[in-house]
Amino acid sequence: MIEKSMNENNLAVDVTDLRRTFGDFVAVDNISLSVQRGEIFGFLGPNGAGKSTTIRMLCGLLMPTGGIGTVGGFDINKESELIKQIIGYMSQKFSLYDNLTVEENINFFGGVYNVPKEKKTERKEWVLNMAGLTEERNALTRNLAAGFKQRLALGCAILHEPHIIFLDEPTSGVDPISRRNFWNLINEMSQAGTTVFVTTHYMDEADYCDRLALIYRGKIIAEGTPTELRKKYMTRDVLEVNVDKVVEAFNILSFHKIDAAIFGSTLHVVTDDAETSREHISKTLRESGVTVKGIEKIPPSLEDVFVTLIEVS
Amino acid sequence: MNILRIKAIAKKEFIQISRDPLSLAMAFLMPVILLFIYGYAITFDIDKIRTVVFDMDKSSLSREFVNQFHESGYFRVNSYVESYKAIDPYLDSGRARVAVVIPEDFSKNIRKGYNAQVEVLIDGSDSNTATIAQGYTLAIAEGFSQRMRGSRVTPLIESRSRVWYNNELKSRNFIIPGLIAIVMAVIIALLSSLTIAREWDRGTMEQLISTPIKTPELILGKLIPYFLIGFADTILTILMSTLLFNVPLRGSIMLLLGLSGIFLFGGLSFGILMSIAGKTQLAASQAALLTSFLPAFLLSGFIFSISNMPKPLQIVTYLIPARYFVTILKGIFLKGSTLKILWLEALLLTLFAVLVFIAANRKFRKRIE
Numbered sequence: 001m002i003e004k005s006m007n008e009n010n011l012a013v014d015v016t017d018l019r020r021t022f023g024d025f026v027a028v029d030n031i032s033l034s035v036q037r038g039e040i041f042g043f044l045g046p047n048g049a050g051k052s053t054t055i056r057m058l059c060g061l062l063m064p065t066g067g068i069g070t071v072g073g074f075d076i077n078k079e080s081e082l083i084k085q086i087i088g089y090m091s092q093k094f095s096l097y098d099n100l101t102v103e104e105n106i107n108f109f110g111g112v113y114n115v116p117k118e119k120k121t122e123r124k125e126w127v128l129n130m131a132g133l134t135e136e137r138n139a140l141t142r143n144l145a146a147g148f149k150q151r152l153a154l155g156c157a158i159l160h161e162p163h164i165i166f167l168d169e170p171t172s173g174v175d176p177i178s179r180r181n182f183w184n185l186i187n188e189m190s191q192a193g194t195t196v197f198v199t200t201h202y203m204d205e206a207d208y209c210d211r212l213a214l215i216y217r218g219k220i221i222a223e224g225t226p227t228e229l230r231k232k233y234m235t236r237d238v239l240e241v242n243v244d245k246v247v248e249a250f251n252i253l254s255f256h257k258i259d260a261a262i263f264g265s266t267l268h269v270v271t272d273d274a275e276t277s278r279e280h281i282s283k284t285l286r287e288s289g290v291t292v293k294g295i296e297k298i299p300p301s302l303e304d305v306f307v308t309l310i311e312v313s
Numbered sequence: 314m315n316i317l318r319i320k321a322i323a324k325k326e327f328i329q330i331s332r333d334p335l336s337l338a339m340a341f342l343m344p345v346i347l348l349f350i351y352g353y354a355i356t357f358d359i360d361k362i363r364t365v366v367f368d369m370d371k372s373s374l375s376r377e378f379v380n381q382f383h384e385s386g387y388f389r390v391n392s393y394v395e396s397y398k399a400i401d402p403y404l405d406s407g408r409a410r411v412a413v414v415i416p417e418d419f420s421k422n423i424r425k426g427y428n429a430q431v432e433v434l435i436d437g438s439d440s441n442t443a444t445i446a447q448g449y450t451l452a453i454a455e456g457f458s459q460r461m462r463g464s465r466v467t468p469l470i471e472s473r474s475r476v477w478y479n480n481e482l483k484s485r486n487f488i489i490p491g492l493i494a495i496v497m498a499v500i501i502a503l504l505s506s507l508t509i510a511r512e513w514d515r516g517t518m519e520q521l522i523s524t525p526i527k528t529p530e531l532i533l534g535k536l537i538p539y540f541l542i543g544f545a546d547t548i549l550t551i552l553m554s555t556l557l558f559n560v561p562l563r564g565s566i567m568l569l570l571g572l573s574g575i576f577l578f579g580g581l582s583f584g585i586l587m588s589i590a591g592k593t594q595l596a597a598s599q600a601a602l603l604t605s606f607l608p609a610f611l612l613s614g615f616i617f618s619i620s621n622m623p624k625p626l627q628i629v630t631y632l633i634p635a636r637y638f639v640t641i642l643k644g645i646f647l648k649g650s651t652l653k654i655l656w657l658e659a660l661l662l663t664l665f666a667v668l669v670f671i672a673a674n675r676k677f678r679k680r681i682e
Contacts, residue, residue: 084525099329
């Protein structure tokens with residue numbers, strides 16, 4: 001495996017003004033970002049924001065329409081095949097071979113990634129163990145539960161022990177417990193020195209990352225550690241309004257020019273002064289005949305941050 | 314080029330094929346069934362053409378004449394009628410293809426030394442049979458005439474014809490070798506056309522192109538299992554031809570297999586090219602089928618002789634690899650041709666295979682577009 005020495009800044013990923021258009025549609029609009037070696041870097045945003053397009057450009061699967069950058073020291077425009085030698089990639093759509101067994105899939109990717117003969121068995125057992133599939137090595141991949149499939153896919157992507165891995169929505173469609181376990185895995189790899197670039201649309205996973213970039217409509221609207229983001233963008237308070245008729249309450253508040261967002265069965269209202277707002281909201285809703293079960297000040301989550309930022313942009 | 318990566322791809326394809334009953338059926342059953350059906354169904358041999366006779370003379374001479382038809386083996390006189398009108402239902406329904414009408418002065422005229430006219434009605438809706446029936450009829454009439462005349466006139470030039478390579482003029486011998494080319498062309502195009510398009514459809518291609526694998530390694534890896542299957546099919550069809558259809562194999566089997574291998578490689582590369590060019594499995598397989606079957610069937614010289622085609626079409630046939638393979642097959646089966654004779658066809662097949670392989674490599678992009 002060819003390995004270029006990392007540039008002085010120790011940046012695993014370093015791109016400037018990355019851009020990608022599809023005809024008239026601008027999927028990625030001049031974004032710049034950098035990822036330190038060994039970092040867990042999260043790329044958050046709703047569906048269609050440009051996450052997958054970005055990650056594909058970084059992995060050499062899509063040619064950028066504009067911009068320059070390096071991954072692992074290799075140029076993304078000119079050296080994409082070299083990039084593929086040093087990275088691991090897990091695509092958004094599950095992409096192992098359904099009609100192969102667990103072991104056959106591992107053998108296949110081991111061969112394709114040129115895992116050295118001496119290490120083949122060791123790596124295979126490591127992946128089987130990591131994915132919890134040691135007893136299931138002869139099971140057909142299509143018969144596995146979603147959580148196991150994801151771990152197997154991750155395992156196959158890192159058979160060759162790459163230093164940088166790109167995971168595109170690795171936890172989509174997986175139950176919360178499996179999601180936690182998956183992130184434990186990612187943490188372990190990061191401890192061992194691997195750089196992990198993850199995209200996700202689950203805001204609660206943001207806290208698992210070292211640094212984040214929030215992307216919306218092809219642009220990065222915020223960047224930093226989870227704490228930095230909270231501090232910087234959430235100078236205001238968040239009130240959680242508990243009612244039984246959420247949509248009705250939402251409509252009433254909107255009518256009275258109070259900005260609210262629906263969060264499951266509650267409403268979140270961002271405000272400069274929690275106390276005054278609390279009374280105001282309570283009064284408004286009661287006058288309109290909505291029963292208010294409670295209004296509480298809560299610590300702002302990244303989701304609140306994001307929703308606010310989107311409204312601003 | 315990394316052999317291990319090629320091996321990994323080939324192994325995976327093998328496993329997938331072996332677990333897909335449809336692919337397996339297509340790979341092994343289809344050539345057998347196709348050869349079976351076409352081999353038995355297509356025949357240009359005319360045998361025992363059903364004949365109806367309206368004999369108005371009813372003399373021993375007229376009976377002898379009718380007997381000539383019967384004795385030739387080409388006609389089967391199975392009905393006699395007593396009027397013109399009675400002939401129509403036979404010809405209309407196809408119960409007879411030929412009707413022989415003998416006038417009542419037939420034997421009288423012959424004994425007097427005059428010309429006797431016999432009317433022969435032939436069903437022309439199958440012009441092939443009709444033409445042959447006509448030929449046989451004329452020959453029978455000529456033969457009978459000579460006997461009646463007592464062969465008083467000796468022709469100056471006596472022609473004795475011998476047919477080379479297919480003495481019995483069995484059309485089966487002529488059809489089956491070419492048929493092998495058609496069957497193989499279709500099978501391999503179909504099989505290989507799905508392989509790349511399917512991976513795009515299922516999403517596994519995205520994962521594959523994110524790895525360090527090189528395009529030639531991917532294509533070769535995918536070719537290998539289908540090549541082996543195609544080769545097995547070739548042997549199967551050769552065995553069927555010789556054992557089941559009794560087509561003689563007069564040339565070298567090694568040469569036959571070797572040149573078949575080249576044809577296979579070209580056909581498979583072509584299927585893979587279709588797989589790369591077509592965005593979906595459906596588009597790829599349709600394109601592959603259309604561009605392999607129709608040209609092979611119509612323009613390879615398999616049944617329709619190339620020299621009878623209009624000039625522009627003749628030029629087109631030079632571009633069709635099945636054309637060269639049909640020549641090779643007929644040559645090795647029926648004429649025992651050697652490489653010395655078939656070198657040009659072999660060269661052109663190789664050229665085609667190489668060019669298409671390169672084209673497939675060029676066309677494939679390790680990118681999502």
